[in-house]
Amino acid sequence: IQLFEAFGVTPPVFAHMPLILNQDGSKMSKRDVGAALGTYPEEGFLPEGVMNFLALLGWSPKDDTEIFSPQELIERFSLEAVNHSAAKFDITKCRWVNQQHIIALPAEEFALRARPFCLKAGLPDSPILDAAIATVQTKVQTLAEVPDKIRFFFELDMDPEAVSKVQPEALELLFKLADRLEQETEWDGHELISVLKAFAKENGVKMGAVMFPARVALTGLSGGPDLSSVFSLLGREETVRRIRSFSLD
Structure with a gap:
């Protein structure tokens, strides 16, 4: 701020965001579950689901709403509603929020996003693949769970x-x-x-x-x-x- 003032420039408005802690109250590090953003796509999380969850870490919409589209977050988010206390990262809640976004997808979009995970897992590019994917849209929390949920359509393995x-x-x-x-x-x-x-x-x-x-x-x-x-x-x-x-x- 002093450098801005020294050059005669109006400084930007700064805001302090609370820390993110683990469930046990310890400070989150890059080795902890959920800390590396690059792992979310690999694990089948939707970008909009992760964005929704992260927005709720330290911020509250001041009502019971928990599921937001990116546009709704843009319209409702404000720094004034950010909590002063540290937030605790809950991977179970993150998966639940992601599931709500999966359920909200059109069936065709869900199949499109889940298909690469199925093919990577070795499922055949079958005429019934998309239809099989659609049968578990309400039963998975991440796209990475889809292949094992529908594998029986193509190869039967008894539990x-x-x-x-x-x-x-x-x-x-x-x-x-x-x-x-x-x-x-x-x-x-x-x-x-x-x-x-x-x-x-x-x-x-x-x-x-x-x-x-x-x-x-x-x-x-x-x-x-x-x-x-x-x-x-x-x-x-x-x-x-x-x-x-x-x-x-």
């Missing part, structure tokens, strides 16, 4: 924990279900859920007794995309094949 939750008596039910699905004249995922409901009623079991083992047989997982999407993208032949080949071994 032992998921398989262990399938009861032995479900095997006979699955084989009967495969016969039933093979006879369906129309292959529509949403309609097939109705078929499963009718099948469960006919066999005197609850819907979950059919849905869960069917999910494990088709995906190798205990959770994931809606089963209607799984039916649609796998198609009749692959769906029936996976159900018939499922075992508890």
Whole structure:
């Protein structure tokens, strides 16, 4: 400021931003989680998500709003609303904010951004890749999570924990279900859920007794995309094949 004044120039207005601390209150260093900005794109964070999260470190909009587009941040941010106390970096909150921005993306934009992560992870450039990506838009917090969430569409790998939750008596039910699905004249995922409901009623079991083992047989997982999407993208032949080949071994 003295140099500005010595040269007869009006100095700019300076503002002090609070420090960013780790969750334990220690000063954040470049080796700490979240400190290196260059890692965010590699880990599948959206630029607008990271910008949103960083803006909330030490600044408050004075209401309960937490999710902002870049333009909304520009319009609402003010130095007067910056806190004097240090902010604590929370990677869990950062991932949550990023997830909200992922959910808000148009489906086509989400697929476009996630596609490079899928190809880099070795998934095939398949005609169903974009549709498979779309099935997990609400289930991931970063783009880097997408490949493992949809890998089962292209290569089935059974999760032992998921398989262990399938009861032995479900095997006979699955084989009967495969016969039933093979006879369906129309292959529509949403309609097939109705078929499963009718099948469960006919066999005197609850819907979950059919849905869960069917999910494990088709995906190798205990959770994931809606089963209607799984039916649609796998198609009749692959769906029936996976159900018939499922075992508890």
